[in-house]
Amino acid sequence: MHPRLELRNICKRYPGVIANDDVSLSIQPGEIHAVLGENGAGKSTLMKIIYGAAQADSGEIFCDGNPIAAHNPATSRALGIEMVYQHFALFESVSVVENIALSASSAFDLPSLADKIRELSLRYGMPIDPHRQVHDLSVGERQRVEIVRCLLQAPKLLILDEPTSVLTPQAVVKLFETLRQLAAEGCSIVYISHKLDEVQELCDTATVLRNGKVTGTTRPKETTSLELARMMVGSKLPEMHVSPPSPSEKPVLEVNNLSVKARDHFGVDLKDVSFNVHGGEIVGLAGVSGNGQAELIALLSGERTHHNNDAIRICGAAAACLRADERRKLGLAFVPEERLGRGAVPSHTLWENAVLTAHRFGTVRKGLVDRRRASAFAAGIIDRFKVKANGAGSTAQSLSGGNLQKFIVGREIALEPKLLLVSQPTWGVDVGASAFIRQTIVDLSRAGAAVLVVSEELDELFEICDRLLVICQGRVSPPLVRKTTDREEVGLLMTGRTMSTDQMASGSGDVALQD
Amino acid sequence: MRVAAPVLASVLTLVVGSVFFASLGHDPLPTLYAFFVEPLNSLNGLSEWLLKASPLILIACGLAAGFRANVWNIGAEGQFTMGAIAASGVGLFWPDPESVLLLPLMFVAGMGAGMAWAAIPAFLRARMNTNEILVTLMMTYIATLFLSYLVHGPWRDPAGFNYPQTALLPTAALFESFDPAYRLNPSIFITVVAVFVMWLFTDRSFLGYKMSVSGAAPLAARYAGFRESAAVWIGLLAGGAAAGIAGMAEAAGPLGQLSSQISPGYGFAAIIVAFIGRLNAFGIVLGGLLMSLLFLGGEGVQMTLGLPSALTRIFQGILLFFLLAADFFIFYRVRLVRPARDTHALETA
Known part of the structure; x- marks a missing residue:
């Protein structure tokens, strides 16, 4: 069986930096795959390459065993690759269904789209009312809108960029349930994060990047967070010294x-x-x-x-x-x-x-x-x-x-x-x-x-x-x-x-x- | 790229100009020669070239100080007119027409009037957030009509055969030409100083720094605690002062009196000069020289080839159009997107 997505020897240079250096990874259907790395390790570049927003200098990308030629976000979406960005791209002044319709590439019909949104969001345990205005929604709800927008395309691979950075602990639990359900139905998930505990709780596999290179692929559930952190940072982690406070009188x-x-x-x-x-x-x-x-x-x-x-x-x-x-x-x-x-x-x-x-x-x-x-x-x-x-x-x-x-x-x-x-x-x-x-x-x-x-x-x-x-x-x-x-x-x-x-x-x- | 755009715009203007001349039945190359080279073939031509470039550069320096802070003073023409009126008023009515102080007083009056005219939109913008583009533009018409009233009415020269103009200014109120044969006069040094001051202000001073922060990132200016109203006031007053001085120098220089046609559109042309010069002091000098050549060439072909006088304005317009277009295509990428009607259409790259 072919992996859902396979990257082989991806290299990407920008003037002065090598963003990705000989990166290979493979993601199976239904797998939740973490991409861990420090800032500047090349995570974002790699995601852009997978989504087609940037082109690799060399290397190959396969989807279900077929090489992707002429890669751009449009072909990615046609292949079922969807991405939820860290910063949402929603219009505040219109409703959920209108937002989703605006991003749709095909003709739409608002009432039926609203029905679909209601049904999908309920099925994945994150109910949203398609007729609410986006500015009335909390950040957690806005993220649901983004995810539902992707789910409407029936994706085979969903990329999430630091999805929990704006959520409360309780909302994170809900999100993870949704992602697990999606994975169980066969959708592969690429989960970009720097939060080790979340990766350990959620992900099946983790690819760790440092300075553009893959420093290891592990099963995070079987790895200690200290080991993961070392792979990310390379050397010893700096230790925090927090001495007791001595508050001033005034x-x-x-x-x-x-x-x-x-x-x-x-x-x-x-x-x-x-x-x-x-x-x-x-x-x-x-x-x-x-x-x-x-x-x-x-x-x-x-x-x-x-x-x-x-x-x-x-x-x-x-x-x-x-x-x-x-x-x-x-x-x-x-x-x-x-x-x-x-x-x-x-x-x-x-x-x-x-x-x-x-x-x-x-x-x-x-x-x-x-x-x-x-x-x-x-x-x-x-x-x-x-x-x-x-x-x-x-x-x-x-x-x-x-x-x-x-x-x-x-x-x-x-x-x-x-x-x-x-x-x-x-x-x-x-x-x-x-x-x-x-x-x-x-x-x-x-x-x-x-x-x-x-x-x-x-x-x-x-x-x-x-x-x-x-x-x-x-x-x-x-x-x-x-x-x-x-x-x-x-x-x-x-x-x-x-x-x-x-x-x-x-x-x-x-x-x-x-x- | 910022330098490429004005050069590209100038070349395209020449190309379109050639087509334009050809369509009027003139051989393009000799016409272009007559337009752009002939005016500079004589000493008198060079004198006229600098004489006309001087107010353009002076005003553009003042305007650019504001433009850098996104303060859009479009009314330099009005401030120029008010400066000329105030300076001429001092020159005509000062009790001692032989005083050596006359010229400096006219300088102060011209600058003050230009600033005062610009202070009105500055106050309205800083206090009531009115749009300074509209207010400065509309105030230009008030100034022009005020000038018209003066030269047709109270200030009209009784010995002037009813022409709409004032009496000639006394000699002490005039910039004396370097050479009686040519019109170029020492007021050009004011422009030289202005260019230096403009460079010092925008490139070196903290005040200029604050203005550029206000223009480039208003939220960062607020974050640092720079007053937005200060940028508005300084931006408009600098433009008003420069335009007012230019108006004074025009009245006390080549014209020697006030008439209803005080400016051939310097105030508006200076906006183009500021943009061609990329709001940079030395770029503005080059832009001013180019624009001055357009004025001269336009007059030249009007006389020698009988081409219409609107040609100057047309060239100015074409130049600005191409400059803005070149900027647009340099800073943005145009993407064609098919209408959503086609159900299979994805975004086309």
Whole structure:
């Protein structure tokens, strides 16, 4: 019997890097196959080649024993290869069925398509109402829409790119059930991830990539996570040192009864948010995305201001009316979730992007940008954070997401902030660099800075945070001490349900997670 | 590629121009020669070339400062006109017509009037988020009609046989030509300084840096705490100041008075110059020289070959059209997609 998909000796070079070097792998029908690897290991390139969005320089691809010629996404879909991207491509303002119809390559008839969607989604245990508007859906539900869109094509091979990065623990369980059912019906699944425990729980086989090469193919259920991690990282894994916190007496960041109406129909109202962050501690903000994190972080960073100046205090000074650069003067630094276009100007070089927030640190003198100093500043970050770039003169958009993230985190930490806000610190960053970034954040806090981390990854929050807050529907829970809480409690708070307190009782919760 | 587009656009403009000349019954090559080479064959021609390039380059420098921050000042023509009006007003009515301060005062008045005219759309955009493209454009017509009112009414030269023009400016209010035989005058040094200031501002200054961040990534500007309204104000005021000075230099230079036809469209042509120059100081110098040649050549063939005067504008339009098209095809890939009616059609690559 032929494998469903077979790659033989795939090579792909980009100027300056070999993205895939002699990669071979084979996937049987009904197999759940993990592709594990650090950022920049060549996973995304390989997926693009399988899906036909990029062409290999050499090597062959076989589907059910037949070589694929003239490979592009259209031929892939004709062969039954479908892909669910990490970032969804849905139109927010129209309904589920209209979204799916828009992506259909053939003529459609909305009522019958809606019936099909209802039937398919029920069969795979992820019900969605085809007539709901996409902007009303939670992230988990949006992912279902993406998956159902693929399932409508009756795929033989489904590629999922980091599908759990936006899901609560409970939603992950549901997703895995669906994937197992699909595999049992003979659909092959390629599961891209860097989360070892998920791969061990779900996948039959794992192909591990490092620097574009296959470093091994294993059965993850029979392999320890330490072994898997070693295959990914190569050398020893860096160990985290998290010493006990020594919180300062006075809080560095105070948020008092902050309430804000959403700016548009798609936003979330913040309701009476209050919390403190002290120097020397890391506070994590957990929550399913779209529950008010974006609004809260914009208010804290100064990208949005608030009429009540006392609602936010930084180092004791009322700051809610201040602009971002005025808050930075008080000692704030901020790493936003979007790197390109917000944390960095895509078309500008790295040294120019260093000036963006480091202009008070010697890179601007007498109103003129000091290019030498700015370059030296950028080169220092590139060196210290091991940013893979062609020097300080390369543009921000030429870097991979993980490398740009390292640069931005490095830049903000180099500003020696008293208060650091970090949104998704290690999103898309490889295992080695993630550990480094987390360690740097921990060291910064132990040196006396106050740190607020917003993340959708509970593992990360549990690893580095001293206290945890949970945001759901624009309300923030009272703080939980990390050592006395657990994932289940946080997970329930994320869905708007509580174990003990009735703080969140009024929130209706994330519908996607309740069934 | 950013350099290739203007070159390609210029070549295509010449090709289409040739076809155009041929269709009018003129042999293309001699006509092109008459259009683009003959004007520069004499010392007078070179003087005229620089004289006309100077305001174009000056205005384009000011406009480009705003364009880099996505602040679209389309009304330089109006700011130019207001600058000329204010400067001429000072020149005509200052109590001491022999004062050595007259010219500097006119300079300040021209610049101030251009900035004031640009400040109105800046205020409206910064405070009420009105569209500065529409407001600056519409204010151009107000300025032109205001000029028309002045030269037909209160400021008309009583000894001017009812021509719509003011009296001649006193000598102290004029830039003296380098050589009485030619019209080129020292106001060209203002343009030289402006080019340098523009380069310093956009390439070296922190303020210029902030403006380019606002233009390239507005969210990053907000992230860094750069004021959006500052970019709007600086962008519009720089354009207004440059255009106002150019208007002053035109009134105090080749014209020597105010008339209802103060500008042959410098304010609009400068927009094209800024784009051909890729919003870069030295590119703008080249763009200004090219555009000035179009003005000269247009006048030349109008006189020698009897071709229509609209030719200059047509060439300007063709040039801008090809430049935008070349940019489009360089930065985007065009893909044909078959209609969804065909049930077997997949996306065509």
